[in-house]
């Protein structure tokens with residue numbers, strides 16, 4: 001998310017500073033996280049008996065949240081004087097190190113023990129600092145709370161909105177082991193286990209069973225079979241842990257963002273508006289059909305605290321109700337192509353999306369007033385294509401991220417470039433904030449990016465990867481402008497020929 005991106009940037013800047021300041025021997029830290037590199041990794045393994053390492057890519061959406069959570073966990077462990085040290089590896093910078101450690105999934109977290117670099121323990125949960133801490137704790141001790149009577153049960157099930165309760169005849173051997181393994185992995189939920197007769201009869205069961213208990217009431221149950229393995233139980237819990245429809249708020253936000261379900265249908269609505277009950281009902285009915293495939297979330301636009309998320313999705317309160325599908329794997333959004341919010345439209349929309357037939361929504365900021373009166377033109381999603389693919393103009397565009405200092409450093413150069421070409425009517429010098437505006441181009445992960453759109457009829461994009469200095473860019477542009485002139489002359493000849501043929505054919509018809 002954009003907020004995360006911004007936070008990450010300050011983190012990256014901080015990191016660089018931390019590196020610069022460190023003396024040559026000590027392993028540098030970013031806040032409380034060791035900054036691990038090819039040259040210090042082995043040293044860190046030797047120095048710390050338990051080293052929990054976060055492998056991340058700083059600009060990837062999935063890494064961003066975990067970087068902050070990891071840092072928070074590091075702080076908490078340091079405060080608790082834990083034996084576990086936390087370190088981070090930026091896999092973009094430390095590609096060799098990541099390769100040598102066989103790190104293929106980014107982000108991932110591994111626990112290296114006793115200096116052994118070959119057999120780390122894989123940490124499955126990196127969602128919140130609390131769950132990282134719980135995971136470390138559950139690794140060592142019992143992974144579930146033992147419940148020995150009904151009073152303890154009442155206390156346990158009332159402790160959280162959702163808890164996992166295992167009822168097993170034997171708490172040492174057999175299927176309960178699968179339950180313990182599951183508990184160790186799912187560090188973001190409380191796990192309790194019991195063998196107490198009265199609890200078996202309270203829930204009217206006889207065999208080994210796992211319950212999801214919501215608001216102190218059994219919600220779903222899973223009967224353990226001899227063939228049940230950890231992934232079955234994890235899947236069951238992950239599938240049913242969310243309610244059919246979840247309202248976005250401070251408590252549910254991280255659960256929503258970290259759900260195993262990566263398709264989210266968001267309903268932006270004013271909960272006080274007249275049609276709310278009706279629309280909500282349709283939404284919930286549809287949710288049942290797509291359980292496990294699509295997560296249904298409502299966002300109350302009249303709640304001030306939702307300002308940030310609405311800003312992120314660029315939904316204004318007066319535009320509600322609005323329904324968006326978001327693919328969290330690639331962050332592409334889709335808009336419900338209807339102003340009807342009935343079950344039928346929602347169903348159709350979800351099906352179309354899941355079949356890969358929905359059309360993505362392109363995001364854009366509003367077109368800034370006076371966007372074309374300044375020397376450097378400020379583009380947004382809405383006017384980007386029209387300006388860039390204008391066959392009369394050679395358009396050089398700086399694709400930037402406002403939080404990136406590397407991007408901002410190019411702004412003065414862009415002013416100089418605009419100045420340089422100010423007499424040339426055929427050249428447009430422009431820039432666009434790609435964090436706020438979608439463009440239908442592949443830009444890669446790293447900003448800034450520079451591309452030239454030559455003045456030709458066929459849509460053509462020429463990337464610039466030379467020195468970010470005035471002279472080489474001008475040389476590059478002049479060369480491309482000359483080339484475009486020639487190509488365009490050819491295109492025009494071609495077009496004229498086709499036009500003449502069409503005219504001739506039309507005459508013949510007459």
Ligand SMILES: *[C@@H]1O[C@H](CO)[C@@H](O)[C@H](O)[C@H]1NC(C)=O
Nearest residue numbers: 099100101102117118119120
């Ligand atoms: C990485 O994988 C290769 C091949 O599977 C193996 O030989 C090597 O020991 C692994 N290295 C580590 C650090 O796990």
Ligand SMILES: *[C@@H]1O[C@H](CO)[C@@H](O)[C@H](O)[C@H]1NC(C)=O
Nearest residue numbers: 270272273274301302317318
């Ligand atoms: C939500 O609806 C209520 C009732 O119609 C209205 O008073 C309120 O201003 C609305 N809030 C927003 C943010 O539109």
Ligand SMILES: *[C@@H]1O[C@H](CO)[C@@H](O)[C@H](O)[C@H]1NC(C)=O
Nearest residue numbers: 263327329330353354355356
């Ligand atoms: C979501 O995005 C991922 C990654 O681009 C893609 O593989 C997947 O098919 C998308 N899902 C849908 C339903 O479009």
